[in-house]
Amino acid sequence: MRLKYSIIISFVCSFVFSQGNYFAPGKQWKDTDGVHINAHGGGVIFVDGTYYWYGEYKTSGRGGNTSLKGVSCYSSKDLYNWKNEGIVLKVEQDPNSEITKGCIIERPKVVFNKKTGKYVMWFHLELKGQGYDAARAAVAISDNPKGPFEFKKSYRANKGVWPMNFNDKFKSAAINENALKSWSPEWREAIKNGMLVRRDFEKGQMSRDMTVYVDDDNKAYLVHAAEDNLTLHISELTDDYLDFTEKWTRVEPAGHNEAPAIFKKDGVYYMITSGCTGWDPNEARSFKSKSIWGPWKSLGNPCVGKDASLTFHSQSTYVLPVEGKKDQFIFMADRWKPDNPIDGTYVWLPVKFNNGKPVLEWLETWNLAVFSKKQ
Ligand code: DGJ
Numbered sequence: 508m509r510l511k512y513s514i515i516i517s518f519v520c521s522f523v524f525s526q527g528n529y530f531a532p533g534k535q536w537k538d539t540d541g542v543h544i545n546a547h548g549g550g551v552i553f554v555d556g557t558y559y560w561y562g563e564y565k566t567s568g569r570g571g572n573t574s575l576k577g578v579s580c581y582s583s584k585d586l587y588n589w590k591n592e593g594i595v596l597k598v599e600q601d602p603n604s605e606i607t608k609g610c611i612i613e614r615p616k617v618v619f620n621k622k623t624g625k626y627v628m629w630f631h632l633e634l635k636g637q638g639y640d641a642a643r644a645a646v647a648i649s650d651n652p653k654g655p656f657e658f659k660k661s662y663r664a665n666k667g668v669w670p671m672n673f674n675d676k677f678k679s680a681a682i683n684e685n686a687l688k689s690w691s692p693e694w695r696e697a698i699k700n701g702m703l704v705r706r707d708f709e710k711g712q713m714s715r716d717m718t719v720y721v722d723d724d725n726k727a728y729l730v731h732a733a734e735d736n737l738t739l740h741i742s743e744l745t746d747d748y749l750d751f752t753e754k755w756t757r758v759e760p761a762g763h764n765e766a767p768a769i770f771k772k773d774g775v776y777y778m779i780t781s782g783c784t785g786w787d788p789n790e791a792r793s794f795k796s797k798s799i800w801g802p803w804k805s806l807g808n809p810c811v812g813k814d815a816s817l818t819f820h821s822q823s824t825y826v827l828p829v830e831g832k833k834d835q836f837i838f839m840a841d842r843w844k845p846d847n848p849i850d851g852t853y854v855w856l857p858v859k860f861n862n863g864k865p866v867l868e869w870l871e872t873w874n875l876a877v878f879s880k881k882q
Contacts, residue, residue: 527587527588528585528587528874529587529872529873529874530586530587530855530870530872530873530874531871531872532819532853532854532855532856532869532870532871533819533820533821533842533852533853533854534852535852536589536852536853538581538589538590538591539588539589539590539591540590540591542591543849543850543852544560544581544589544591544853545562545564545565545579545849546560546561546562546563546564546579546580546581547562547563547565547824547841547843547848547851548562548563548613548614548615548824548841549561549562549563549614549615549824549825549839550562550614550615550616550617550718550719550824550825550827550839551825551827551839552617552618552619552626552652553830554619554652556584557582557583557584557652558582558583558584558586558830559580559581559582559592559617559652559653560580560581560582560583560589561578561579561580561595561615561616561617561628562578562579562615563578563579563612563613563614563615564576564577564578564579564594565848565849565851566848566849567847567848567849568847569845569846571847571848571849572611572845572848573609573610573611573635574598574606574608574609574610574611574612575598575608575609576594576597576598577594577595577596577597577598577606577612578594578595578596578612578615578628578630578656579591579592579593579594579595580592580593580594580595580652580653580654582652582653586829586837586875587874592653592654593653593654594654595649595653595654595655595656596612596615596628596630596647596654596655596656596658597655598610598612599658602635604658605632605634605643605645605658605660605661606632606645606658606661607635608635609635609636610632610633610634610635611631611632611633611639612630612631612632612645613630613631613632613633613715613716614630614631614716614717614718614766614824615628615629615630616628616629616630616717616718616719616825617652618719618721618727618748619652620727620746620747620748621725622725622746622747623747623748624650625648625649625650625747625748626648626649626650626651626652626656627646627647627648627719627747627748627749628646628647628648628649628656629644629645629646629717629719629729630644630645630646630647630717631643631644631645631714631715631716631717631731632644632645632661639715641661642663642713642714642715642733643661643662643663643714644661644662644663644664644714644717644729644731645658645659645660645661645662646659646660646661646748646749647659648749659749662711663707663710663711663712663713663714664711664712664713664714664729664731664733664740664742664751664755665711665712665740665742665751665753665755666708666709666710666711666712667708667709667711668753668755669704669708670704670740670755670756670757671754671755671756671800672756673701673704674700674701677700677701677704677705678701678705679705680697680702680705681700682697684697684702695761698734698737698738698760698761699760699761701760703733703734703735703737703738704734704738704757707733707734712731712733712734712740712742712755713731713732713733713734713735714729714731714732714733714740715731715732715733715736715765716731716732716736716765716766716767717729717730717731717732717767718730718767718768718769718824718825719744719748720769720799722771722799723771726743726744727743727744727748728741728742728743728744728769728799729741729742729744729751730742730758730767730769730778731767732764732765732767734757734760736763736764736765736783737760737761737762737763738757738758738759738760738761738762738764739757739758739759739762739764739767739780740755740756740757740758741755741756741758741799741800742754742755743755756800756801758778758794758801758803759794759803759805763782763783764780764781764782764783764792765780765781765782765783765822766780766781766822766823766824767779767780767823768780768823768824768825768826768838768839769826770826770828770836770858772834772836772860774797775795775796775797775863776795776796776797776798776799777793777794777795777826777865778793778794778795778796778803779791779792779793779809779823779826779838779865780792780793780794780823781818781822781823785845786843786845788817788818788819788820788821788822788842788843789816789817789818789822790808790810790815790816790817790818791808791809791810791818791823791867792805792806792807792808792809793805793806793807793808793809793864793865794806795863795864806864806865807864809858809864809865809866809867810867810868810869811866811867811868812868812869813869814869818840818854818867819840819854819856819867819869820842820854821840821841821842821854822840822841822843823838823839823840824839824840824841825839826838826839826858827839829875829878832878834860834878835857835875835878836857836858836865837855837856837857837858838854838855838856838857838858838865838867839853839854839855840853840854840855840856841853841854842854856868856869856870856873857870857873857877857878
Protein backbone atom coordinates (compact mmCIF):
# COMPACT_ATOMS: atom_id res chain seq x y z
CA MET A 508 0.00 0.00 0.00
CA ARG A 509 2.75 2.39 1.06
CA LEU A 510 4.65 1.57 -2.14
CA LYS A 511 1.55 2.30 -4.20
CA TYR A 512 1.18 5.76 -2.57
CA SER A 513 4.81 6.62 -3.06
CA ILE A 514 4.56 5.67 -6.75
CA ILE A 515 1.50 7.90 -7.13
CA ILE A 516 3.18 10.78 -5.25
CA SER A 517 6.36 10.52 -7.28
CA PHE A 518 4.28 10.40 -10.51
CA VAL A 519 2.33 13.51 -9.46
CA CYS A 520 5.54 15.30 -8.40
CA SER A 521 7.30 14.55 -11.64
CA PHE A 522 4.26 15.81 -13.57
CA VAL A 523 3.98 18.98 -11.49
CA PHE A 524 7.68 19.80 -11.46
CA SER A 525 8.75 18.68 -14.90
CA GLN A 526 7.03 21.40 -16.88
CA GLY A 527 9.98 23.78 -17.22
CA ASN A 528 10.78 25.10 -20.66
CA TYR A 529 12.98 28.05 -19.78
CA PHE A 530 16.02 29.03 -17.72
CA ALA A 531 15.67 31.48 -14.83
CA PRO A 532 19.26 32.44 -13.89
CA GLY A 533 19.91 32.90 -10.18
CA LYS A 534 16.50 31.54 -9.13
CA GLN A 535 15.81 28.28 -7.32
CA TRP A 536 15.94 25.51 -9.90
CA LYS A 537 13.85 22.51 -8.96
CA ASP A 538 14.55 18.99 -10.15
CA THR A 539 11.75 16.65 -11.24
CA ASP A 540 11.11 15.80 -7.55
CA GLY A 541 10.61 19.48 -6.75
CA VAL A 542 13.92 19.84 -4.87
CA HIS A 543 16.45 22.61 -5.63
CA ILE A 544 19.24 21.11 -7.78
CA ASN A 545 22.37 20.38 -5.77
CA ALA A 546 25.24 20.24 -8.30
CA HIS A 547 27.56 23.20 -7.74
CA GLY A 548 30.79 24.02 -9.59
CA GLY A 549 29.47 21.61 -12.18
CA GLY A 550 29.90 20.49 -15.73
CA VAL A 551 27.64 18.75 -18.25
CA ILE A 552 28.16 15.99 -20.83
CA PHE A 553 25.85 14.61 -23.50
CA VAL A 554 25.46 10.85 -23.98
CA ASP A 555 22.99 9.17 -26.37
CA GLY A 556 20.29 11.85 -26.23
CA THR A 557 20.71 12.66 -22.52
CA TYR A 558 22.61 15.44 -20.76
CA TYR A 559 24.29 14.61 -17.44
CA TRP A 560 25.08 17.41 -15.01
CA TYR A 561 27.69 16.62 -12.34
CA GLY A 562 28.46 18.91 -9.44
CA GLU A 563 29.44 19.36 -5.81
CA TYR A 564 26.75 18.14 -3.44
CA LYS A 565 26.59 20.86 -0.78
CA THR A 566 24.91 20.72 2.60
CA SER A 567 23.48 23.30 5.02
CA GLY A 568 25.40 25.56 7.35
CA ARG A 569 28.93 26.91 7.47
CA GLY A 570 30.47 23.42 7.10
CA GLY A 571 28.42 22.74 3.98
CA ASN A 572 31.32 23.31 1.64
CA THR A 573 33.15 20.27 2.87
CA SER A 574 32.07 17.11 1.15
CA LEU A 575 29.74 15.08 3.34
CA LYS A 576 28.26 13.05 0.50
CA GLY A 577 30.27 13.45 -2.72
CA VAL A 578 29.49 14.33 -6.32
CA SER A 579 25.90 14.43 -7.51
CA CYS A 580 24.48 13.78 -10.97
CA TYR A 581 21.27 14.90 -12.70
CA SER A 582 20.01 13.85 -16.13
CA SER A 583 17.92 15.73 -18.67
CA LYS A 584 16.70 15.39 -22.24
CA ASP A 585 16.06 19.10 -22.77
CA LEU A 586 18.39 21.01 -20.39
CA TYR A 587 15.40 22.52 -18.52
CA ASN A 588 14.08 19.52 -16.58
CA TRP A 589 16.57 17.56 -14.48
CA LYS A 590 16.11 14.23 -12.75
CA ASN A 591 18.19 13.49 -9.67
CA GLU A 592 20.42 10.46 -10.37
CA GLY A 593 21.90 10.54 -6.87
CA ILE A 594 25.47 10.65 -5.61
CA VAL A 595 27.71 9.10 -8.27
CA LEU A 596 31.02 9.50 -6.44
CA LYS A 597 30.61 8.87 -2.73
CA VAL A 598 32.97 10.15 -0.05
CA GLU A 599 34.36 7.28 1.99
CA GLN A 600 33.95 6.45 5.69
CA ASP A 601 37.54 5.21 6.06
CA PRO A 602 39.41 8.07 7.82
CA ASN A 603 42.55 7.12 5.89
CA SER A 604 40.90 7.51 2.50
CA GLU A 605 41.94 10.58 0.49
CA ILE A 606 38.25 11.22 -0.13
CA THR A 607 37.12 10.62 3.43
CA LYS A 608 33.91 12.37 4.53
CA GLY A 609 34.80 15.99 5.34
CA CYS A 610 37.39 16.42 2.61
CA ILE A 611 36.77 19.16 0.02
CA ILE A 612 35.65 18.13 -3.46
CA GLU A 613 35.23 20.97 -5.94
CA ARG A 614 34.41 21.51 -9.61
CA PRO A 615 34.00 17.88 -10.78
CA LYS A 616 34.08 17.49 -14.56
CA VAL A 617 33.27 14.27 -16.40
CA VAL A 618 34.44 13.34 -19.89
CA PHE A 619 34.00 10.18 -21.96
CA ASN A 620 37.05 8.37 -23.24
CA LYS A 621 36.28 6.80 -26.62
CA LYS A 622 39.33 4.54 -26.49
CA THR A 623 38.67 2.91 -23.11
CA GLY A 624 34.88 3.33 -23.07
CA LYS A 625 35.15 4.80 -19.56
CA TYR A 626 33.67 7.95 -18.08
CA VAL A 627 36.47 9.86 -16.38
CA MET A 628 35.83 12.38 -13.61
CA TRP A 629 38.47 14.94 -12.61
CA PHE A 630 38.02 17.15 -9.59
CA HIS A 631 39.82 19.43 -7.20
CA LEU A 632 40.52 17.61 -3.94
CA GLU A 633 41.57 19.04 -0.61
CA LEU A 634 42.48 16.54 2.10
CA LYS A 635 40.37 16.64 5.25
CA GLY A 636 41.50 19.17 7.82
CA GLN A 637 44.19 20.72 5.62
CA GLY A 638 42.31 23.76 4.34
CA TYR A 639 43.28 24.43 0.71
CA ASP A 640 46.94 23.36 1.07
CA ALA A 641 46.90 19.97 -0.63
CA ALA A 642 45.66 21.47 -3.93
CA ARG A 643 45.42 18.10 -5.65
CA ALA A 644 43.96 16.93 -8.92
CA ALA A 645 41.90 13.77 -8.42
CA VAL A 646 40.47 11.23 -10.82
CA ALA A 647 37.67 8.64 -10.69
CA ILE A 648 36.22 6.37 -13.38
CA SER A 649 32.98 4.63 -14.24
CA ASP A 650 31.53 2.41 -16.97
CA ASN A 651 28.29 4.34 -16.85
CA PRO A 652 27.49 8.09 -16.92
CA LYS A 653 25.18 7.49 -13.93
CA GLY A 654 28.10 6.01 -11.99
CA PRO A 655 29.07 4.70 -9.58
CA PHE A 656 32.48 6.32 -10.06
CA GLU A 657 35.43 4.56 -8.52
CA PHE A 658 38.04 6.85 -6.98
CA LYS A 659 41.48 6.16 -8.50
CA LYS A 660 44.01 8.63 -7.10
CA SER A 661 44.82 12.20 -6.26
CA TYR A 662 48.07 14.03 -6.74
CA ARG A 663 49.87 17.20 -7.67
CA ALA A 664 50.37 17.65 -11.42
CA ASN A 665 53.60 17.46 -13.40
CA LYS A 666 56.03 16.52 -10.63
CA GLY A 667 59.62 17.17 -11.66
CA VAL A 668 58.66 18.43 -15.14
CA TRP A 669 59.21 21.96 -16.45
CA PRO A 670 56.52 23.57 -18.60
CA MET A 671 56.95 23.79 -22.38
CA ASN A 672 59.02 26.74 -23.55
CA PHE A 673 60.23 27.50 -20.04
CA ASN A 674 63.28 29.68 -20.28
CA ASP A 675 66.35 27.77 -19.04
CA LYS A 676 67.43 30.75 -17.00
CA PHE A 677 64.17 30.48 -14.97
CA LYS A 678 65.04 26.99 -13.76
CA SER A 679 66.95 28.45 -10.83
CA ALA A 680 66.36 31.67 -8.90
CA ALA A 681 68.37 34.68 -10.00
CA ILE A 682 67.76 36.71 -6.83
CA ASN A 683 66.74 36.11 -3.22
CA GLU A 684 63.02 35.80 -3.80
CA ASN A 685 62.12 35.18 -0.17
CA ALA A 686 62.88 38.81 0.54
CA LEU A 687 60.36 40.12 -2.02
CA LYS A 688 57.29 41.88 -0.72
CA SER A 689 54.05 40.20 -1.87
CA TRP A 690 52.30 42.10 -4.66
CA SER A 691 55.28 44.40 -5.30
CA PRO A 692 56.29 44.78 -8.98
CA GLU A 693 59.48 42.74 -8.29
CA TRP A 694 57.43 39.97 -6.69
CA ARG A 695 55.05 39.88 -9.68
CA GLU A 696 58.02 39.68 -12.01
CA ALA A 697 59.43 36.80 -9.96
CA ILE A 698 56.08 34.97 -10.19
CA LYS A 699 56.08 35.48 -13.97
CA ASN A 700 59.61 34.15 -14.07
CA GLY A 701 58.52 30.93 -12.40
CA MET A 702 59.22 31.47 -8.70
CA LEU A 703 56.31 29.23 -7.67
CA VAL A 704 56.86 26.73 -10.49
CA ARG A 705 60.30 26.18 -9.00
CA ARG A 706 58.87 26.00 -5.46
CA ASP A 707 56.46 23.24 -6.51
CA PHE A 708 58.77 21.48 -8.99
CA GLU A 709 59.62 18.53 -6.69
CA LYS A 710 56.22 17.98 -5.08
CA GLY A 711 54.18 18.78 -8.19
CA GLN A 712 52.15 21.76 -9.33
CA MET A 713 48.95 22.81 -7.55
CA SER A 714 45.52 22.06 -8.92
CA ARG A 715 42.67 24.05 -7.42
CA ASP A 716 39.85 25.40 -9.63
CA MET A 717 39.81 23.24 -12.72
CA THR A 718 38.07 22.02 -15.81
CA VAL A 719 38.73 19.30 -18.39
CA TYR A 720 38.55 20.05 -22.08
CA VAL A 721 38.35 17.36 -24.78
CA ASP A 722 39.46 18.59 -28.19
CA ASP A 723 38.21 17.52 -31.64
CA ASP A 724 41.14 15.08 -31.93
CA ASN A 725 40.06 13.48 -28.61
CA LYS A 726 43.09 14.78 -26.75
CA ALA A 727 42.10 15.99 -23.30
CA TYR A 728 43.55 18.70 -21.09
CA LEU A 729 43.25 19.59 -17.44
CA VAL A 730 43.10 23.34 -16.96
CA HIS A 731 43.94 24.11 -13.36
CA ALA A 732 44.62 27.05 -11.09
CA ALA A 733 48.17 26.61 -9.81
CA GLU A 734 50.96 28.68 -8.23
CA ASP A 735 48.74 29.85 -5.33
CA ASN A 736 45.98 30.66 -7.86
CA LEU A 737 48.26 33.15 -9.60
CA THR A 738 48.75 31.21 -12.84
CA LEU A 739 46.61 28.78 -14.80
CA HIS A 740 48.25 25.61 -16.04
CA ILE A 741 47.09 23.56 -19.01
CA SER A 742 48.24 19.95 -18.74
CA GLU A 743 47.75 17.37 -21.47
CA LEU A 744 46.23 14.07 -20.33
CA THR A 745 47.32 10.61 -21.47
CA ASP A 746 45.18 8.74 -24.03
CA ASP A 747 43.15 7.07 -21.26
CA TYR A 748 42.63 10.51 -19.60
CA LEU A 749 43.87 9.11 -16.29
CA ASP A 750 47.29 10.74 -16.10
CA PHE A 751 49.48 13.58 -17.33
CA THR A 752 51.71 13.31 -20.41
CA GLU A 753 54.15 15.80 -18.90
CA LYS A 754 53.34 18.28 -21.65
CA TRP A 755 52.08 21.43 -19.99
CA THR A 756 52.09 25.17 -20.23
CA ARG A 757 51.35 28.27 -18.15
CA VAL A 758 48.63 30.77 -19.05
CA GLU A 759 48.67 34.38 -17.86
CA PRO A 760 51.47 34.04 -15.30
CA ALA A 761 50.64 36.18 -12.25
CA GLY A 762 47.23 36.93 -13.84
CA HIS A 763 45.30 35.54 -10.83
CA ASN A 764 42.64 33.56 -12.71
CA GLU A 765 40.23 31.01 -11.26
CA ALA A 766 37.16 29.11 -12.48
CA PRO A 767 38.35 28.31 -16.04
CA ALA A 768 35.84 27.23 -18.70
CA ILE A 769 36.95 26.45 -22.26
CA PHE A 770 35.12 26.09 -25.54
CA LYS A 771 35.96 26.17 -29.24
CA LYS A 772 34.24 27.99 -32.09
CA ASP A 773 35.38 28.05 -35.71
CA GLY A 774 38.71 26.49 -34.77
CA VAL A 775 39.45 29.14 -32.11
CA TYR A 776 39.69 28.29 -28.40
CA TYR A 777 37.95 30.61 -25.95
CA MET A 778 38.37 30.63 -22.21
CA ILE A 779 36.28 32.41 -19.60
CA THR A 780 37.71 32.77 -16.09
CA SER A 781 37.16 34.79 -12.92
CA GLY A 782 39.46 36.72 -10.65
CA CYS A 783 40.22 35.42 -7.14
CA THR A 784 38.01 36.74 -4.34
CA GLY A 785 37.04 33.57 -2.46
CA TRP A 786 33.27 33.00 -2.59
CA ASP A 787 32.57 36.62 -3.54
CA PRO A 788 31.85 37.41 -7.16
CA ASN A 789 34.20 39.49 -9.27
CA GLU A 790 34.66 40.56 -12.87
CA ALA A 791 34.98 37.72 -15.39
CA ARG A 792 37.75 37.65 -17.97
CA SER A 793 37.89 36.12 -21.44
CA PHE A 794 40.72 34.98 -23.68
CA LYS A 795 41.19 33.42 -27.08
CA SER A 796 43.90 31.41 -28.77
CA LYS A 797 44.48 29.56 -32.04
CA SER A 798 46.20 26.75 -30.15
CA ILE A 799 45.42 25.22 -26.78
CA TRP A 800 49.07 25.94 -25.96
CA GLY A 801 48.61 29.67 -26.52
CA PRO A 802 49.46 32.44 -26.81
CA TRP A 803 46.14 33.34 -25.15
CA LYS A 804 45.04 36.86 -25.99
CA SER A 805 43.01 38.75 -23.41
CA LEU A 806 39.56 39.89 -24.59
CA GLY A 807 38.48 41.54 -21.35
CA ASN A 808 35.24 41.16 -19.45
CA PRO A 809 32.68 39.21 -21.54
CA CYS A 810 29.76 40.48 -19.41
CA VAL A 811 27.82 43.58 -20.41
CA GLY A 812 25.09 45.64 -18.72
CA LYS A 813 24.02 45.85 -15.09
CA ASP A 814 26.25 43.93 -12.66
CA ALA A 815 28.66 43.06 -15.46
CA SER A 816 31.55 43.86 -13.13
CA LEU A 817 30.36 41.09 -10.80
CA THR A 818 29.57 38.48 -13.48
CA PHE A 819 25.92 38.98 -12.47
CA HIS A 820 26.88 37.88 -8.91
CA SER A 821 28.28 34.56 -10.09
CA GLN A 822 31.46 32.72 -10.99
CA SER A 823 32.07 30.64 -14.12
CA THR A 824 32.20 26.86 -14.00
CA TYR A 825 31.65 25.53 -17.54
CA VAL A 826 30.67 26.43 -21.07
CA LEU A 827 28.30 23.85 -22.51
CA PRO A 828 27.99 23.38 -26.29
CA VAL A 829 24.33 22.64 -27.05
CA GLU A 830 24.39 19.20 -28.69
CA GLY A 831 24.21 19.17 -32.46
CA LYS A 832 23.79 22.97 -32.75
CA LYS A 833 26.46 25.10 -34.31
CA ASP A 834 27.55 28.07 -32.23
CA GLN A 835 25.14 27.47 -29.38
CA PHE A 836 27.01 27.69 -26.10
CA ILE A 837 25.66 28.05 -22.59
CA PHE A 838 27.73 29.84 -19.95
CA MET A 839 27.29 28.06 -16.62
CA ALA A 840 28.15 29.81 -13.37
CA ASP A 841 27.51 29.54 -9.64
CA ARG A 842 26.06 32.02 -7.20
CA TRP A 843 27.78 30.80 -4.06
CA LYS A 844 26.10 31.01 -0.68
CA PRO A 845 28.98 30.29 1.72
CA ASP A 846 26.76 30.70 4.81
CA ASN A 847 24.39 28.03 3.60
CA PRO A 848 26.05 26.40 0.58
CA ILE A 849 23.06 24.19 -0.29
CA ASP A 850 21.20 27.39 -1.25
CA GLY A 851 23.69 28.30 -3.99
CA THR A 852 21.97 28.95 -7.32
CA TYR A 853 22.98 28.68 -10.96
CA VAL A 854 23.40 31.37 -13.57
CA TRP A 855 23.09 29.94 -17.07
CA LEU A 856 23.23 32.42 -19.95
CA PRO A 857 23.61 32.13 -23.72
CA VAL A 858 27.05 33.00 -25.09
CA LYS A 859 26.72 35.53 -27.88
CA PHE A 860 29.54 36.82 -30.08
CA ASN A 861 30.42 40.33 -31.09
CA ASN A 862 33.49 41.07 -33.21
CA GLY A 863 35.05 37.72 -32.36
CA LYS A 864 34.51 38.20 -28.62
CA PRO A 865 32.19 36.19 -26.37
CA VAL A 866 29.46 38.36 -24.83
CA LEU A 867 27.29 37.56 -21.82
CA GLU A 868 24.18 39.59 -21.18
CA TRP A 869 21.79 39.21 -18.24
CA LEU A 870 18.39 37.66 -19.00
CA GLU A 871 15.71 37.18 -16.32
CA THR A 872 14.43 34.17 -18.23
CA TRP A 873 15.31 32.66 -21.59
CA ASN A 874 15.13 29.49 -23.61
CA LEU A 875 17.07 27.85 -26.42
CA ALA A 876 15.08 29.79 -29.03
CA VAL A 877 17.36 32.80 -28.36
CA PHE A 878 19.98 31.07 -30.44
CA SER A 879 17.84 31.15 -33.56
CA LYS A 880 17.57 34.94 -33.39
CA LYS A 881 20.22 36.79 -35.40
CA GLN A 882 23.13 37.86 -33.18
C1 DGJ B 1 36.69 30.26 -5.33
C2 DGJ B 1 36.70 29.00 -6.12
O1 DGJ B 1 36.37 29.28 -7.43
C3 DGJ B 1 35.74 28.02 -5.50
O2 DGJ B 1 35.70 26.86 -6.28
C4 DGJ B 1 36.21 27.75 -4.11
O3 DGJ B 1 37.47 27.13 -4.15
C5 DGJ B 1 36.30 29.04 -3.33
N1 DGJ B 1 37.14 29.99 -4.01
C6 DGJ B 1 36.84 28.83 -1.95
O4 DGJ B 1 37.03 30.05 -1.29
